[in-house]
Amino acid sequence: MQDNAMSRWLSPLMAFGLSFIIIATLAPMTGIQVERQLDFWLLWLGTMVILALPITYLEIALAKRSKSTALQALSGLTRDADASPKWRIVGWLAVVFIPxxxxxxxxxxxxxxxxxxxxxxxxxxxxxxxxxxALSLSLLARQILLLCTAVAVVAALVLANIFGTQLPAWQVTPIELGEWGSATVLALVASGLGMGLYWQTSLAQAQQQNAATSTVLPIWIAQLLAVVAFAFFAVQAQIPALALVVAAVAAAAVLLQLAREQLAQRQMAVAIQWIVLIAATLVWAVPAITSVFNFVLLLWGLVICLIYAIFAGWIMKISHLRKAMNFSSEALYNLWRIAVRVVLPISIVVAIFALIGQFLA
Structure with a gap:
């Protein structure tokens, strides 16, 4: 009973804290804090509905269907779909992407x-x-790390206002293709989607719920709150900056712990687990190629979401995910299926081309 109650708040808590920290990290890469463009923020909120919500349903449906975490589950999911084992590469792409x-x-x-x-x-x-x-903290209980992340995020928000965050005035500008790429990145990658994180932390709850919606909506609402909170946040003083650093370190510890757990479930040797985590984390210490890594981070996250959308929308059998999500009406399922099969792939491909164009410009 206690574990069930814990699982109900674990994923939404992670969704808020982790989404806020990832947004704060990716925002400078997309330039959204330079000018507060109202049209961009509305576009971002729109992508949270048409892109982030369907793929959150996707993660929870796969959790209900597989009854295992992402990396371990893909072997069974590809067999159930009579699909090529090559589709399992997305699990490895995601588990290395996390650190x-x-x-x-x-x-x-x-x-x-x-x-x-x-x-x-x-x-x-x-x-x-x-x-x-962060690697040391990743050995602590997940509940402690998530609570520390959320508390530090709230502290950063409060302290930023106490110390007088001065943000530029809102303005309306024409929507450009590059803005769609940035909005898509922030809706998907910055929300922690495609990595199987909510799949992993919601596994116990998802098995106990008849419909996926009761698990999905709290996660999505928490992600949305993180977006809204970030719209009124900027680091302009030392104390809120330090609070944000504490939140980032705790969030990184959570990510490292989740990745290590997936590798362990694949029965990978402990030494190999730590080598993967350390190498993927410390590669950022090479200063000469950090700007390239920024672009790789955005692109890599989108590619993972794209593969999952194609696999779930076109490769898996229709009946499998319909039963897992258990929507109240067939119309809702059809809307979700259109979003996953058509809207998500097209949107992500457009975003990828937009990011490539920005990087080469």
Whole structure:
């Protein structure tokens, strides 16, 4: 009974704290904090409905169907779909992406510390120190780490307002293709989707619920709250900056723990588990290619979501996910299926081309 109650709040808590920290990391890469463009924020909120919500349903439906975490489950899911084992590559792409994303969070946290607290220390040295702390904290209970992340995020929000966050005035500008790419990244990658994180943390609850909606909506609402909260946040003082760094380190620890758990369930040797985590995290300590890694981070996250959308929408059997989601009407299922089969792939492909165009420009 206690485990059931715990699982109900675990994923929404993670969705809020983790989404906020990833948004804070990816926002400078997309440039959305330079100018507060109302049209972009409305576009972002729209993508949260038409892109993030369907893929959140996707994760929970796969959790209900597979009864296992993502990396372990893909073997069974591909067999059930009579699909090529090559589709299982998405699980490995995701499980390596998770510590790579953790490294991105820590890299951004190191930059914040360099700006507000430790100006004399090289950024890559600060990142290594933060990585050691995050790897050590990843051994703690997940509930403690998620609570620390959420509390630190709320503290950063409150302290930013206490110390006088001054944001530019809202303005309306024409929507450009690059904005669609940024909005798609922030709706999918920044919400932690495609990595199987909510799949993993909601596994117990998903098995006990008849319909996926009761699990999905709290997660999605928490993600949406993180988006809205970030619209009124900026780091402009040392104390809120330090709170944000604490949140980033705790969030990175959660990511590292989740990745290690998936690798362990695949019965990978403990030494190999730690090598994967450390290598994918510390690669960000190479300063010469950090800008390339920023682009790789955005692109990699979108590719994972694209593969999952194609696999669930076109490769899996229709009856499997319909039963797992148990929508109240056939019309809702058909809307979801259109979103996954058509809207998501097209939107992600357009976003990928937009990001490539921005990177080459």
């Amino acid at each position: 790579f994303l953790a490294g991105g969070l820590l890299s951004n946290a190191a930059k914040i510390l360099n700006q507000y607290a430790v100006e004399g220390l090289a950024g890559n040295i600060v990142l290594v120190i933060l990585a050691v702390v």
